[in-house]
Amino acid sequence: MSGETADRKGSAARFAAGVFVHACALVAVFGVGWFAHAFWGGEQKKAGRVDARIPSVAVDEVHAEIFNPPEEFIGHVEPVQEVDILPQIEGYLKAVRFAEGDLVKEGDLLFEIDDERYAADEGVAKAEVSATKSKVIQAEAAVERAERLLRRLQAADSRGITQTEMDAAETGLASDKAALVAAKAAVLQAEAKLASTAFNMKHTRIYAPISGRIGKSLRHAGDYVSPSKEALARIVQTDPVRVCFPITDRAYLAWGRSADAHGAKVGDTRRLRLRLADDSIYQANGDWEFSDNEMSASTATLIIRALFPNKGRVLVPNAYVTVLADEASPEPVPVVPNLAVAKSGQATGVWMVGEDDVVHFREIVPGSRANGKVRVMEGVKAGERIVVQGVHKLGEGMKVKIVPATDFN
Numbered sequence: 247m248s249g250e251t252a253d254r255k256g257s258a259a260r261f262a263a264g265v266f267v268h269a270c271a272l273v274a275v276f277g278v279g280w281f282a283h284a285f286w287g288g289e290q291k292k293a294g295r296v297d298a299r300i301p302s303v304a305v306d307e308v309h310a311e312i313f314n315p316p317e318e319f320i321g322h323v324e325p326v327q328e329v330d331i332l333p334q335i336e337g338y339l340k341a342v343r344f345a346e347g348d349l350v351k352e353g354d355l356l357f358e359i360d361d362e363r364y365a366a367d368e369g370v371a372k373a374e375v376s377a378t379k380s381k382v383i384q385a386e387a388a389v390e391r392a393e394r395l396l397r398r399l400q401a402a403d404s405r406g407i408t409q410t411e412m413d414a415a416e417t418g419l420a421s422d423k424a425a426l427v428a429a430k431a432a433v434l435q436a437e438a439k440l441a442s443t444a445f446n447m448k449h450t451r452i453y454a455p456i457s458g459r460i461g462k463s464l465r466h467a468g469d470y471v472s473p474s475k476e477a478l479a480r481i482v483q484t485d486p487v488r489v490c491f492p493i494t495d496r497a498y499l500a501w502g503r504s505a506d507a508h509g510a511k512v513g514d515t516r517r518l519r520l521r522l523a524d525d526s527i528y529q530a531n532g533d534w535e536f537s538d539n540e541m542s543a544s545t546a547t548l549i550i551r552a553l554f555p556n557k558g559r560v561l562v563p564n565a566y567v568t569v570l571a572d573e574a575s576p577e578p579v580p581v582v583p584n585l586a587v588a589k590s591g592q593a594t595g596v597w598m599v600g601e602d603d604v605v606h607f608r609e610i611v612p613g614s615r616a617n618g619k620v621r622v623m624e625g626v627k628a629g630e631r632i633v634v635q636g637v638h639k640l641g642e643g644m645k646v647k648i649v650p651a652t653d654f655n
Contacts (some may be wrong), residue, residue, distance in 0.1 A: 300646065303639070304635035304649060305631050306586075307630065308628050309581055310579060311579070313616075314572045315572065316519070316571055317497060317614070319569040321491035323488075323489055323562060323565045323566070324487065326487065326488050327483040328458075329455055329481050330479075333359065333471045333472060333475075334449040335472075337361075337470070338468060338470055338471075339359060339465055339467050339469050340358045341357070342356070342357055342463050342465075343356055344460055346461065347459065350459075352456055353453055354453060355453055358450060358451055359450040361447060361450035364450055367446065367447075368447050374439065378432040378436045382426065385425045385426035388425065389419065392418045395415050395419075399412055400412075452478070457483065461479055482563055485556040486554055486555050486556055487554055488551050489518075489532060490551050491550055492548065492550070498548050500613070514534075514574065517573065518534065518552050519570040520561075523567075530555045534550070537551070552569075580628055582619065584619065586620075586633060604646075605633060606643065607642055608625055610622050610623075611623040611624040634651065
């Protein structure tokens with residue numbers, strides 16, 4: 247029994263020793279693997295941290311293209327001419343010679359005032375002119391007789407002519423000349439009266455002073471009218487019409503610089519169009535008329551006036567439209583994406599990419615924006631490389647990793 251027990255104890259000891267050896271071997275293998283992972287994995291992580299410091303960006307060249315987005319302003323349609331029809335004389339309206347809302351032409355007959363009284367006054371004035379002219383003829387004949395008498399007395403022998411007769415002849419001549427002057431003055435007075443009555447007679451018929459659309463008649467046949475009462479009707483010119491719109495002080499300066507660069511007037515460098523209330527574009531462009539001579543102190547805007555043809559009467563005075571103003575003859579200009587424009591302090595600019603893929607911030611003067619693009623007035627030129635995506639990660643003098651824009655995250 248003691249021998250068997252000893253054999254069992256020996257076997258157990260040998261089994262335990264084998265297990266221990268295998269365990270030590272496993273520990274050794276895992277220890278070597280852990281060390282290798284710690285060493286090589288740490289190096290890889292370290293290398294990854296180094297790569298993470300170089301930002302990935304998308305880069306593109308600055309392109310020169312026609313970039314002419316219109317600026318929009320609220321415009322007010324105004325007639326170039328508008329006139330209230332007022333009577334020049336008083337009297338009863340005899341007839342209205344137009345249909346309300348009609349298009350009338352300059353010189354069309356609009357109203358007639360009863361002319362019976364004015365015709366009678368004109369007839370009396372004509373008669374007075376004739377009467378005063380006949381008196382002038384009589385006075386001229388009297389002067390001629392007095393002159394002949396005085397000449398005979400002066401030519402006769404002084405011994406047969408008394409001084410009293412000579413004085414009477416001279417006095418008579420002077421009196422006849424005075425009568426002639428008075429008769430001529432009476433003619434002038436009568437002719438002036440005739441002119442006054444002719445004026446009144448002429449203005450019994452009222453004509454359109456301009457062409458345009460006439461509104462409703464404010465007086466009708468049988469009404470008593472006078473210059474002191476309200477207008478009879480109103481005519482508004484419809485073709486062409488004027489569109490007035492305010493531009494900002496910034497737009498005014500930009501338009502002026504553009505005109506100076508082309509050696510032209512501002513009006514020659516702008517194309518003016520209209521967008522109507524239904525979002526359609528008006529068929530005709532406008533012509534620059536003039537700008538106000540002072541800027542509004544409250545809004546810092548300047549009123550511009552433009553003329554638009556209006557043969558179809560689409561533009562109605564006092565309506566509002568949207569004015570679209572862009573360059574009349576645009577040229578290719580540097581254009582960059584909106585995403586490429588960044589801020590550095592108070593400056594606006596883009597990140598330039600050098601040949602060594604190092605970026606530097608360059609300030610620009612941005613212009614108009616449209617469709618995700620910005621016109622660059624100053625700062626860059628076509629062909630230069632700029633960062634178009636990833637600008638928020640950049641700093642001055644930083645090296646970047648360039649990736650395609652399609653792969654950019």
